[in-house]
Structures are given as structure tokens and as C-alpha cells.
Amino acid sequence: MMTDRFARALGWTSLALGAAHLAAPRAVTRLCGVDDAPGATTVARLVGGRELLHAALLLGAKNPAQWAWSRVAGDTMDLGVLGRAAANRTGARRARALAALGAVAGITALDAVCARRGSAKTKGPLQVRASIIINKPREEVYHFWRDLENLPSFMVHLDSVRTINQRRSRWKVKGPFADLEREAEIIDERAGDLIAWRSVPGTGVSTAGLVSFTDGPGGRGTVVDVSLEYGAPGRKLAAAVARIFGEHPKQQVRDDLRRFKQVMETGEVVRSEGSPEGHRALRQLHQRPAQPIGGRA
Amino acid sequence: MKANVWAGRNRLEIQDVPDPQILNARDAIVRVTSTAICGSDLHLVDGYIPTVKKGDVLGHEFMGEVVEVGPGVRNLHVADRVVVPFPIACGACFACQDGLYSVCENSNPNAGMAEKLMGHAPAGIFGYSHMLGGFPGGQAEYVRVPFADVGPIKIEDDLPDEKVLFLSDIFPTGFMGAEMCDIKPGQTIAIWGAGPVGQLAAASAFLLGADRVIVIDRFPYRLRRVQRTGAEVLNYEEVNVLEALRDMTGGRGPDACIDAVGMEAHHPTPAIYAYDRTKQAARMETERPYVLREAIMACRNGGVVSVIGVYGGFVDKFPMGTVMNRSLTIRTGQCHVQRYIEPLLDRIRAGEIDPSFVISHRMPLSEAPRGFELFKHKQDECNKVVLTP
Numbered sequence: 001m002m003t004d005r006f007a008r009a010l011g012w013t014s015l016a017l018g019a020a021h022l023a024a025p026r027a028v029t030r031l032c033g034v035d036d037a038p039g040a041t042t043v044a045r046l047v048g049g050r051e052l053l054h055a056a057l058l059l060g061a062k063n064p065a066q067w068a069w070s071r072v073a074g075d076t077m078d079l080g081v082l083g084r085a086a087a088n089r090t091g092a093r094r095a096r097a098l099a100a101l102g103a104v105a106g107i108t109a110l111d112a113v114c115a116r117r118g119s120a121k122t123k124g125p126l127q128v129r130a131s132i133i134i135n136k137p138r139e140e141v142y143h144f145w146r147d148l149e150n151l152p153s154f155m156v157h158l159d160s161v162r163t164i165n166q167r168r169s170r171w172k173v174k175g176p177f178a179d180l181e182r183e184a185e186i187i188d189e190r191a192g193d194l195i196a197w198r199s200v201p202g203t204g205v206s207t208a209g210l211v212s213f214t215d216g217p218g219g220r221g222t223v224v225d226v227s228l229e230y231g232a233p234g235r236k237l238a239a240a241v242a243r244i245f246g247e248h249p250k251q252q253v254r255d256d257l258r259r260f261k262q263v264m265e266t267g268e269v270v271r272s273e274g275s276p277e278g279h280r281a282l283r284q285l286h287q288r289p290a291q292p293i294g295g296r297a
Numbered sequence: 298m299k300a301n302v303w304a305g306r307n308r309l310e311i312q313d314v315p316d317p318q319i320l321n322a323r324d325a326i327v328r329v330t331s332t333a334i335c336g337s338d339l340h341l342v343d344g345y346i347p348t349v350k351k352g353d354v355l356g357h358e359f360m361g362e363v364v365e366v367g368p369g370v371r372n373l374h375v376a377d378r379v380v381v382p383f384p385i386a387c388g389a390c391f392a393c394q395d396g397l398y399s400v401c402e403n404s405n406p407n408a409g410m411a412e413k414l415m416g417h418a419p420a421g422i423f424g425y426s427h428m429l430g431g432f433p434g435g436q437a438e439y440v441r442v443p444f445a446d447v448g449p450i451k452i453e454d455d456l457p458d459e460k461v462l463f464l465s466d467i468f469p470t471g472f473m474g475a476e477m478c479d480i481k482p483g484q485t486i487a488i489w490g491a492g493p494v495g496q497l498a499a500a501s502a503f504l505l506g507a508d509r510v511i512v513i514d515r516f517p518y519r520l521r522r523v524q525r526t527g528a529e530v531l532n533y534e535e536v537n538v539l540e541a542l543r544d545m546t547g548g549r550g551p552d553a554c555i556d557a558v559g560m561e562a563h564h565p566t567p568a569i570y571a572y573d574r575t576k577q578a579a580r581m582e583t584e585r586p587y588v589l590r591e592a593i594m595a596c597r598n599g600g601v602v603s604v605i606g607v608y609g610g611f612v613d614k615f616p617m618g619t620v621m622n623r624s625l626t627i628r629t630g631q632c633h634v635q636r637y638i639e640p641l642l643d644r645i646r647a648g649e650i651d652p653s654f655v656i657s658h659r660m661p662l663s664e665a666p667r668g669f670e671l672f673k674h675k676q677d678e679c680n681k682v683v684l685t686p
Contacts, residue, residue, distance in 0.1 A: 133391070135389065135390050135391045221391065251409070254409070258408060258409075261390075261402070261403065262403045265389040265390050265403055266323070266387045266389055266390075266403050267323070267369065268322060268323075269321075270321065270387070270403055270406050270421075270443065271320040271321055271406060271443075272320075272407075272421060272430045272443075273431060273432065273433050273441070274350075274353075274406075274407065274427050274430065274431015274432070275406040275407055275427075278406045279407075279409065281409060283407075284407055284409055284410045284427075287348075287427045289350050289351065289352025289353050290353040290424065290427065290430075290431045290432055290434070291300065291302065291315070291352055291353065291354045291433045292316060292318065292433055292441065294315035
């Protein structure tokens with residue numbers, strides 16, 4: 001948040017600088033000591049136009065900080081021009097060009113800090129959260145989930161889950177070339193309320209999950225809330241899965257929950273001829289025609 | 298089997314497609330004995346409903362004979378005659394248990410798609426775009442019917458197809474349009490659209506105790522037809538509807554107004570019609586909402602505007618100030634057919650109404666594209682087409 005405010009401030013600076021360059025190009029060229037060069041006012045106007053572009057990006061974007069890189073690029077151009085100007089000038093003009101060069105260098109440093117922070121922000125653990133309300137009593141919903149071997153009935157990417165003991169289980173994930181296997185352990189559990197698990201350290205990936213079960217308002221059904229966190233190696237796995245299946249982990253979790261609701265309420269995953277596997281984000285982009293499927297689906 | 302397939306905007310084809318198969322335990326396969334062309338099919342054919350795909354089998358109004366049931370269907374058996382409601386509903390979710398079957402939370406496998414456009418997803422519907430489930434429709438020899446233990450109603454042999462077929466859509470739809478008006482004795486109901494749904498809404502309004510029903514359309518043959526229900530009529534190409542309704546109701550306006558037209562309404566003023574028509578053609582808005590605007594303007598203070606005409610997306614210039622300042626209530630919905638099908642079957646059986654009065658044309662399924670042409674362009678006084686596979 002702080003970084004975004006910082007980036008917006010830089011955006012306003014761009015707006016002010018751009019306006020100054022366009023409104024008073026002569027004053028700007030004099031200040032920078034380049035008022036003797038032919039075409040200097042044209043260059044000043046062009047720079048002004050560029051500043052307005054930065055302003056639009058930084059003030060208009062949802063994540064402004066990463067757009068600060070556009071300012072860093074602009075600063076580099078300005079430093080080049082001012083450096084050449086300072087080298088070719090003497091006396092008062094040289095002093096003014098050097099002062100401008102110093103000011104731009106300072107601004108460049110600020111822009112770079114902002115842009116780096118904006119880019120770094122997206123690199124934390126990947127977190128995903130989704131919830132759904134199910135028209136069944138909490139105990140029933142909880143018990144179905146707690147029997148982890150039921151999970152593949154609604155999580156389409158899971159091939160199988162085998163419980164090893166009360167806490168440990170082995171999960172087999174479908175892969176395009178080979179199946180991936182990992183072990184998970186339950187790290188916290190309150191019967192009827194929540195189940196928390198994480199992948200067993202040393203199995204290559206790091207994921208952690210929490211599913212909570214609460215009564216819907218007025219005792220109407222059960223709210224199921226799932227949070228998942230993919231740590232550094234797990235994040236890579238999630239990205240790989242997203243590439244292979246064309247689905248973002250967030251969509252996967254939401255689709256899984258919809259199928260979970262169908263299984264709990266209707267007894268199975270609902271299929272149409274257009275979407276024979278039921279809810280699945282990828283299928284929504286590549287629908288089969290709504291006509292009967294030849295041969296068994 | 299043969300099926301009527303959408304082959305592109307304004308292009309329909311009878312094609313050979315695979316026979317349907319059981320995909321879920323609660324499915325049944327129905328051999329279609331009668332199916333119909335519905336006004337809302339025209340929005341699909343015209344290409345105004347998003348997510349229709351080439352190869353989709355159309356049709357959502359049908360009945361037939363059960364030829365196969367999945368292991369989860371206990372209440373239906375092979376050879377049972379059934380009428381199938383057009384919305385697919387699981388019967389177990391919060392919406393179904395509240396009687397809101399057309400917004401069933403489980404029957405739409407493409408709910409994520411519908412959410413993008415509508416915020417939350419409605420139920421799946423037979424033959425009505427992928428956003429509404431991607432289910433093949435009933436203008437075919439056979440249909441897979443999901444949740445067959447919830448929706449379809451068994452018909453004993455004594456009633457012919459024509460008397461009960463419309464229980465699958467237009468009769469309950471017209472009835473719900475009238476029911477949403479909360480009709481009290483002595484009331485006047487105005488209905489825009491004298492198509493089959495408007496005609497059945499008029500008949501239903503009388504069944505529910507309306508004193509006067511005024512129906513607005515521009516086709517004299519449809520207006521003549523709706524007069525058979527006892528309704529008065531207005532031709533909007535001949536009179537100013539708002540003034541006429543004001544004069545007919547002592548200046549107060551109708552107690553309730555039913556929009557039985559929806560997104561492809563016409564307007565008598567060419568300039569206004571051209572404006573929305575152009576925007577719709579350029580896909581800048583999905584609706585031409587003249588009827589909705591006019592129904593809102595016409596309704597008496599504190600009255601109800603009941604919307605059963607189909608809308609697909611976004612409306613421009615909606616008179617919200619009128620709705621708010623004049624205490625209007627807007628009620629809407631795809632029909633919750635499962636809620637009405639049994640009581641309405643009882644009314645048919647008791648002889649209170651025979652919805653077959655809307656039928657004007659009968660033809661084999663193989664002539665479905667011609668039936669659509671007649672119906673769409675109001676040729677040959679076409680009112681309602683029933684197809685037989």
C-alpha cells in the first residue's frame with residue numbers, strides 16, 4: 001500500500017513536469033542549460049508528452065508501482081541527454097546542466113526504489129481463498145471431507161488419496177506425463193470445525209491448507225471456507241499445473257468447491273454434454289457443442 | 298438421431314447427431330413425442346444470447362416417453378409419458394427448496410461463465426446456450442433429462458400431448474407472470490405482447506381474478522386471438538399506449554403491467570427503433586427495452602411490473618427515477634416451472650383452461666427451420682408451432 005502511494009506521488013510529479021514542459025518549454029530548456037541548442041524546445045515538448053504518458057500509467061493503473069519502471073527508462077534517456085549537454089557546455093550553462101543532471105539522478109534513484117518494491121511485492125507465497133455454502137448439516141459436510149479418500153470425487157486433478165494413518169495421507173496428482181505424489185499431514189484439527197494440513201517437509205513441494213466449516217446464518221446449511229498457501233517450491237508447482245491445465249489455482253479451488261457442493265447436495269458431479277466433466281474453468285473456454293456425445297463419455 | 302441444430306446466426310439445420318446417453322445417475326432418456334418453438338428460441342437464432350455455439354441442439358419445450366432411466370431415478374419408469382420443465386433443477390439446494398427452481402445452484406456446470414455476466418449463475422436450461430449449462434435441447438428425437446426424479450411430471454394417457462405440452466414452459470410462464478402481479482378482484486392488468494405467452498398470461502390473469510386485462514401488440518391476428526380470452530386490446534402502431542391506458546383506467550394506470558416481450562421489442566417510432574437497433578447490432582447493448590420502459594411508465598403508483606420476457610444482458614436508459622419515486626415493485630424470473638406444473642395440470646384436468654388454443658401450426662420436426670421462419674416473420678398468421686419427431 002505504501003509503495004502504491006509512493007508510485008501515485010511519482011505519477012503526480014510526472015503530470016506536473018509534463019505540464020511544465022508543454023506549457024513553458026523555453027523556461028525548461030533555460031533551466032537545464034540547453035537553450036542554445038537548435039530544436040531544444042521541440043525536445044522539451046516531446047519529453048513533456050512522455051511525462052504525461054508516465055502520469056497516465058502511474059495514476060491509472062491498478063498496481064501503479066510496477067509502472068515506475070517506465071519512469072526509470074525515461075530517466076535514463078534524460079540522463080543521457082543532460083550528460084552530453086553538460087560535457088559540451090561551459091560556464092553558467094554547464095553549471096545549470098550539471099544541477100539538472102544531479103536532480104534527475106536523484107529522481108532516478110527514487111523511481112528505481114519504487115519500481116523494485118512494486119515488482120518484489122508479487123513474489124510472496126501464493127495464497128488462494130474461496131468459500132461456498134452447502135445445504136447440508138455441518139457434521140455431514142465435515143465428515144465427508146475428513147474422509148480424505150473422498151476428495152478425488154470432486155477435486156478433478158487428484159487421482160487418489162490414500163490415508164496412511166490418522167494424520168498422514170498420500171496424494172497422487174494427475175500429470176500429463178507422470179503422476180506426482182506427495183505426502184500430507186494434518187497439523188490441526190477440530191472435529192466439525194476445521195482441518196489444517198501441510199505437505200510433509202522433504203517431499204519436494206510446500207503447500208499448506210485450511211478448511212473451516214461454520215453454520216450458515218439462521219442455521220441454513222454449512223459455509224465451507226478453504227485457504228491454500230503455496231510456498232516457494234509449491235508456488236512453482238502451482239504455476240506448472242496452471243500452465244499444463246490452463247487453470248489458475250484460484251479457479252481450481254472454486255471449481256472444486258462447486259463440485260463438492262454438487263456431490264454433497266445431489267450425490268454426484270453434474271454433467272452436461274457441453275461440459276462433460278462438470279465445472280471446470282478450462283472447459284468454459286473450450287466448450288463442446290451442446291449435442292449428445294458419441295460413445296461413452 | 299435427427300435434431301434441430303443452430304448452425305450460425307439465423308441458420309438452422311436438421312442434422313444427424315449421436316443418440317443421448319445417461320451421464321448422471323439421476324438422468325432419464327426421453328423419446329420426444331411433441332416439442333414446440335418458443336419465442337425465446339428466436340433470441341438464440343438471432344444471435345443475441347451470448348455463448349451459443351455452432352452444433353447446439355435447440356428446444357426447451359418438449360414432452361415424451363421415458364425410454365431409459367439412470368439408477369438414481371426411482372419415481373419414473375420406462376414407457377411413462379412425461380412433460381419436462383425447461384429449467385433443470387436438482388431439488389436439493391437452497392434455491393430449489395425455496396421453490397426458486399430456475400435459479401437452482403447445482404444444475405449449471407458452466408456457472409462460472411454465467412457469473413462473469415450476471416454476478417451469480419441461474420440454473421441450467423435445455424438448449425439455451427452454454428452459459429446456461431450447455432445442455433442439448435428437445436427439438437430432437439431423444440433428450441437426456443438430468444434430475445429426472447425432480448422435474449418431469451407423469452401424464453396419464455387420458456390427456457393428449459397438445460393439452461399438456463405447454464406445461465413445460467409457456468403456460469407456467471404466463472401464469473407466473475400473472476401470479477407475480479398479486480391480482481386482487483377488481484384489478485386491471487396490462488400485458489405487452491400478444492404472443493403465446495402473452496395470451497396465456499391474459500387467460501391466467503382472468504383465472505386469478507382480474508377484472509380487466511388489456512393486451513398490447515401490433516399484429517391484428519394475434520390481438521384477435523387474445524380477445525378470445527376476454528381481453529381488451531391495443532395496437533401500439535395505431536394508438537399512443539400510455540395515453541390509451543391512462544384514458545381506460547380513469548387516469549390512474551393499470552394495477553400491474555406484464556412484460557411478455559423482452560429484449561427484441563419493436564417501437565412504433567422509426568427513429569427511436571433505429572437508435573436501439575443500431576446499438577444492439579453493434580453489440581453495444583443487448584436489449585431493446587421499450588416495453589420495459591413503457592410498462593414502468595404506464596403502471597399505477599404502487600403497482601407491480603412483472604417481467605417474464607427474456608432479457609440477456611444490459612439495458613440502457615432505465616427509468617429508475619420512476620420506479621423509485623412511484624413506489625413500483627419489479628418482479629422477474631425465468632419461470633420456476635416445477636412449482637406450477639402440478640397445480641396447472643390439475644386446472645387443465647378440471648377443464649378450467651385448455652392451453653392448446655395457442656397452436657396455429659403443426660409440422661414434423663424435419664420442417665423445424667421452416668417453422669422458425671413462419672414464426673419469426675409472423676407469416677401465415679403463425680402463432681405457435683408444434684413439432685412432431
